[in-house]
Amino acid sequence: MDMQRFKPNRGHDAPIYLQLYRRYRDAIAVGKLQPGDRVPSVRSLASELNLARGTVEMAYQMLTSEGYFLTRGPAGTVVSPRLENLGEPGYGFASSSFAPPRSCLGADAGQVRPFQLGVPALDAFPRKTWTRLAGHNLRTMDTAAMGYPDPTGHEPLRRAIAAYLGISRGIACTHEQVFVTAGYRGALELVCRTLLRSGDIGWYEDPGYLFARQFLERAGMRLEPVPVDAEGLSVGIGQQRAAEARFAVVTPTHQSPMGMALSLPRRLQLLEWAGHRKAWIIEDDYDSEFRYHGRPLPALKSLDRDGRVLYSGTFSKVLFPGLRLAYLVVPEAQVEQFKDTANHLCGPGSILLQATVTDFMDQGHFARHLRKMRSLYATRRGYLVDALMQALGSRLHVQPQAGGIHVLAKLTNRESDKSLAAAAQSNGLAIQALSQWQIRRTSHGGLLMGFANVTEPEMAKALICRLAAAIQSQ
Numbered sequence: 001m002d003m004q005r006f007k008p009n010r011g012h013d014a015p016i017y018l019q020l021y022r023r024y025r026d027a028i029a030v031g032k033l034q035p036g037d038r039v040p041s042v043r044s045l046a047s048e049l050n051l052a053r054g055t056v057e058m059a060y061q062m063l064t065s066e067g068y069f070l071t072r073g074p075a076g077t078v079v080s081p082r083l084e085n086l087g088e089p090g091y092g093f094a095s096s097s098f099a100p101p102r103s104c105l106g107a108d109a110g111q112v113r114p115f116q117l118g119v120p121a122l123d124a125f126p127r128k129t130w131t132r133l134a135g136h137n138l139r140t141m142d143t144a145a146m147g148y149p150d151p152t153g154h155e156p157l158r159r160a161i162a163a164y165l166g167i168s169r170g171i172a173c174t175h176e177q178v179f180v181t182a183g184y185r186g187a188l189e190l191v192c193r194t195l196l197r198s199g200d201i202g203w204y205e206d207p208g209y210l211f212a213r214q215f216l217e218r219a220g221m222r223l224e225p226v227p228v229d230a231e232g233l234s235v236g237i238g239q240q241r242a243a244e245a246r247f248a249v250v251t252p253t254h255q256s257p258m259g260m261a262l263s264l265p266r267r268l269q270l271l272e273w274a275g276h277r278k279a280w281i282i283e284d285d286y287d288s289e290f291r292y293h294g295r296p297l298p299a300l301k302s303l304d305r306d307g308r309v310l311y312s313g314t315f316s317k318v319l320f321p322g323l324r325l326a327y328l329v330v331p332e333a334q335v336e337q338f339k340d341t342a343n344h345l346c347g348p349g350s351i352l353l354q355a356t357v358t359d360f361m362d363q364g365h366f367a368r369h370l371r372k373m374r375s376l377y378a379t380r381r382g383y384l385v386d387a388l389m390q391a392l393g394s395r396l397h398v399q400p401q402a403g404g405i406h407v408l409a410k411l412t413n414r415e416s417d418k419s420l421a422a423a424a425q426s427n428g429l430a431i432q433a434l435s436q437w438q439i440r441r442t443s444h445g446g447l448l449m450g451f452a453n454v455t456e457p458e459m460a461k462a463l464i465c466r467l468a469a470a471i472q473s474q
């Protein structure tokens with residue numbers, strides 16, 4: 001093969017390793033290199049193209065970590081045969097070069113990019129079990145499953161969720177209180193359409209989950225940013241700034257994105273405020289299942305004596321986000337009102353998917369999967385933190401976090417986290433700037449990186465190398 005066509009251009013803006021990486025990727029995308037084709041060794045390519053070995057190594061590491069290349073030890077490196085089954089040539093390539101940096105404000109559809117936030121370990125999902133259960137549901141579909149679905153959710157699933165919440169989250173509720181929704185946004189829609197009145201103020205954690213913030217603003221809630229500190233939401237500041245608020249939206253188990261838990265005194269203070277003011281607390285318990293140190297904390301809802309907490313959980317982190325299934329638990333006194341709203345919304349979609357989740361839970365696969373994922377995530381987090389510390393330890397400080405599936409690396413100096421994140425994004429890394437999640441600016445910048453799909457230490461090293469090169473060159 002004529003290797004000269006891979007020769008990078010020294011006058012080009014992009015670093016040499018990146019040019020080499022792109023050329024290989026393009027050659028695979030257009031079919032010039034086929035799955036199974038051998039590629040030259042690092043040493044011979046470096047000598048043929050007159051490049052440093054480290055440069056070629058970096059490009060090869062990226063190609064390997066992203067699944068384009070497969071290394072076979074002494075048998076050499078080949079274009080991954082797994083690409084064969086992926087359909088059209090070019091499948092999986094957003095374009096023949098890097099996808100343009102997507103706004104971090106937009107939802108990331110389709111392809112999972114390195115460090116993408118909020119996406120669980122898709123490679124570790126028990127697909128065989130899932131397809132068996134889904135297949136069984138399809139084959140045995142009765143006429144009930146062919147009619148209009150219950151807008152509050154498939155009853156067996158609501159029962160399974162109520163049972164799970166009782167055991168795992170300390171929440172005593174009946175299936176009548178559980179509403180299955182199309183993702184967390186579906187839960188927020190149900191809340192807003194049922195309880196939100198014109199001009200209502202809502203406390204919102206600052207920094208806080210970007211998508212929900214945008215959703216609530218669009219729905220007409222006037223958000224009052226309330227800072228978070230080491231104990232989570234500063235309830236006292238919320239009371240000073242807007243005691244009359246009708247909502248407080250919180251992530252008590254692992255504050256999103258900072259990761260701390262809401263302390264017990266703050267929980268009690270928040271509940272007392274809500275009880276006194278007749279305000280609603282929206283508890284977003286999005287990834288409580290993943291905690292690596294200490295005992296999982298019970299949900300805030302488990303302390304809710306006055307019926308002020310609207311509790312939301314999601315299957316996006318524990319199963320996969322493409323399911324678009326989440327749930328909302330409402331106080332008993334509000335059930336009828338919520339049912340009425342649910343009757344006028346789209347609901348959570350097909351019964352078949354909901355029935356498959358039910359079987360997955362009822363047959364013990366869910367508990368098994370969670371157990372497996374807990375230890376897998378602790379390992380994968382370790383890969384990323386080690387690689388980060390080795391390559392960028394002087395510029396970044398990794399916040400210790402007891403749970404979750406992302407890492408927050410705080411900047412040790414006053415660099416702009418937005419420019420670092422932008423440089424990373426234009427190199428194909430889905431890293432987000434902490435300041436993007438802040439409503440009021442503070443001086444502390446940081447980088448948010450999902451680690452669930454960082455499958456090997458080598459992959460972590462290669463990706464962090466790429467990050468280091470990206471931020472060095474900006």
Ligand SMILES: Cc1ncc(COP(=O)(O)O)c(C=O)c1O
Binds near residue numbers: 316321326
């Ligand atoms: C803080 C937070 N809440 C909730 C969710 C769940 O959203 P959904 O159920 O729409 O996937 C996420 C997903 O990333 C999240 O990060």
